[in-house]
Amino acid sequence: MVERRKPIWVKDAIEKVMEWKRLGSIEWVSINECDNRFLGEPLISDHDVPHFDRSPYDGFAIRSEDTLHATSENPVCFEVIDEIGAGQVSPLKVGPFQAIRIMTGAALPQGADSVIMLELVRENLKDNKKTIMIKRKVKTGENVSCKGEDVKKGDHLIQKGSIITPGVKALLATFGYSRVPVIKKPVIGVIATGSELLNVDEPLEHGKIRNSNGYMIESQIIRAGAEVKKYENRADEIESLYTAIETALSECDFIITTGGVSVGDYDYLPEIYKRLGANILFNKIAMRPGSVTTVANIGDKLLFGLSGNPSACYVGFELYVRPIIRYWLHSDTPYLTKAKATLQTDFPKPNPFNRFVRSQIKFVNDRLIVDPVGLDKSNVVSSIAWANCLMVLPGGTRGYKAGDLVDVLLFEDQTGSDEPWTEARKSSKL
Numbered sequence: 001m002v003e004r005r006k007p008i009w010v011k012d013a014i015e016k017v018m019e020w021k022r023l024g025s026i027e028w029v030s031i032n033e034c035d036n037r038f039l040g041e042p043l044i045s046d047h048d049v050p051h052f053d054r055s056p057y058d059g060f061a062i063r064s065e066d067t068l069h070a071t072s073e074n075p076v077c078f079e080v081i082d083e084i085g086a087g088q089v090s091p092l093k094v095g096p097f098q099a100i101r102i103m104t105g106a107a108l109p110q111g112a113d114s115v116i117m118l119e120l121v122r123e124n125l126k127d128n129k130k131t132i133m134i135k136r137k138v139k140t141g142e143n144v145s146c147k148g149e150d151v152k153k154g155d156h157l158i159q160k161g162s163i164i165t166p167g168v169k170a171l172l173a174t175f176g177y178s179r180v181p182v183i184k185k186p187v188i189g190v191i192a193t194g195s196e197l198l199n200v201d202e203p204l205e206h207g208k209i210r211n212s213n214g215y216m217i218e219s220q221i222i223r224a225g226a227e228v229k230k231y232e233n234r235a236d237e238i239e240s241l242y243t244a245i246e247t248a249l250s251e252c253d254f255i256i257t258t259g260g261v262s263v264g265d266y267d268y269l270p271e272i273y274k275r276l277g278a279n280i281l282f283n284k285i286a287m288r289p290g291s292v293t294t295v296a297n298i299g300d301k302l303l304f305g306l307s308g309n310p311s312a313c314y315v316g317f318e319l320y321v322r323p324i325i326r327y328w329l330h331s332d333t334p335y336l337t338k339a340k341a342t343l344q345t346d347f348p349k350p351n352p353f354n355r356f357v358r359s360q361i362k363f364v365n366d367r368l369i370v371d372p373v374g375l376d377k378s379n380v381v382s383s384i385a386w387a388n389c390l391m392v393l394p395g396g397t398r399g400y401k402a403g404d405l406v407d408v409l410l411f412e413d414q415t416g417s418d419e420p421w422t423e424a425r426k427s428s429k430l
């Protein structure tokens with residue numbers, strides 16, 4: 001008799017997984033290698049930015065009070081006493097009716113309190129003496145980038161666990177981080193199982209397929225911010241599969257297997273969990289695809305038994321593995337970013353379970369609209385490539401109509417959510 005599995009709610013499954021969440025430790029890497037890593041310490045400024053008053057324009061540094069009576073009928077003459085470019089500092093102090101020619105980024109010289117742009121003055125050279133004529137009043141502080149206007153010393157700029165984007169990297173450089181504290185990535189072992197699997201470079205044979213899950217999961221692991229340890233594909237053969245998982249357990253923080261978790265004759269994962277003495281957190285979830293997603297723990301290590309069906313495998317990763325990785329990386333928003341969008345086409349298929357539909361979300365006339373992509377079956381691979389989100393259609397008997405507002409989970413958005421998607425349980429059956 002085939003084992004009857006008891007499905008649990010999506011939210012409960014995520015909670016059970018997150019009971020085993022762990023925080024990663026810190027390591028220091030070169031700033032050249034910090035892209036897309038997660039910051040291991042908050043970034044607090046240790047100096048003002050800029051740390052000196054500077055000119056935001058190419059112009060002349062002057063004392064504004066000297067322009068008090070300047071008009072086009074009555075221009076005021078200034079003697080140009082020095083010239084400085086960015087990085088140069090004038091040793092001179094600007095006195096009454098004196099000016100220093102100054103380029104964008106250069107430190108404002110002593111005595112000056114404002115800058116007038118090159119375009120607004122008339123320059124003269126007489127007897128080797130440079131002068132300028134100013135025809136308008138200049139305000140105190142005009143065209144000066146003041147010390148600390150960008151960042152003040154002691155400002156909390158970026159919190160620990162934030163992803164290092166180009167902007168964050170610019171700040172790290174600004175504050176002299178040649179080495180950057182980041183969270184050490186968890187190492188995730190990946191074993192694709194199935195006697196039908198060919199390697200990517202093997203020619204097709206009747207009845208066999210190339211292993212796509214292994215590559216897809218590798219890519220999802222990298223996108224989530226973790227490190228992949230890829231093992232050879234394993235045939236549906238209990239002894240070699242058991243040995244491969246045992247080895248992976250000793251070498252990795254978490255293990256992902258794909259395939260072999262259902263109730264088929266050659267689905268050996270349930271038997272292997274038993275042999276390993278693993279504690280099964282769940283082996284059936286009230287969702288499509290990915291209902292067979294199984295998660296077990298041995299000590300503090302989680303074994304994610306993702307479905308062999310590509311779309312189910314993909315969804316299983318995003319819902320259950322990704323938050324474990326992001327939590328490890330100290331993110332306080334480890335779940336996929338949630339949004340609401342308007343369904344653009346009817347989705348008439350009724351479903352008793354919560355359905356996570358591979359979809360495309362986009363802006364049309366300032367409105368977020370979402371459309372399913374490709375074939376909505378768990379064994380398809382093509383729709384994954386066209387999807388940038390999962391549209392969530394809660395279980396119930398009815399289908400959905402164009403114009404309905406639906407929940408959407410975004411794959412690429414880095415904001416994340418502090419709460420996972422949660423089903424309204426009344427409308428969904430177990």
Ligand SMILES: Nc1nc2c(c(=O)[nH]1)N[C@H]1C(S)=C(S)[C@@H](COP(=O)(O)OP(=O)(O)OC[C@H]3O[C@@H](n4cnc5c(N)ncnc54)[C@H](O)[C@@H]3O)O[C@H]1N2
Nearest residue numbers: 192194211212213214259260261262267292307308309312
């Ligand atoms: N009698 C039942 N049959 C099935 C049930 C069920 O409840 N009762 N569940 C179905 C559901 S739902 C799913 S999902 C699949 C899950 O299957 P497994 O996780 O056991 O995976 P396999 O049987 O090994 O393979 C399923 C399918 O996926 C293809 N596959 C496997 N690995 C890869 C890979 N690395 N790359 C690409 N494709 C892969 C494999 O060839 C199969 O076609 O079970 C249903 N059956």
Ligand code: MOO
Nearest residue numbers: 290291292312378
């Ligand atoms: O787990 Mo299966 O994906 O429900 O199709």
Ligand SMILES: [Mg+2]
Nearest residue numbers: 260262264267
């Ligand atoms: Mg199977």
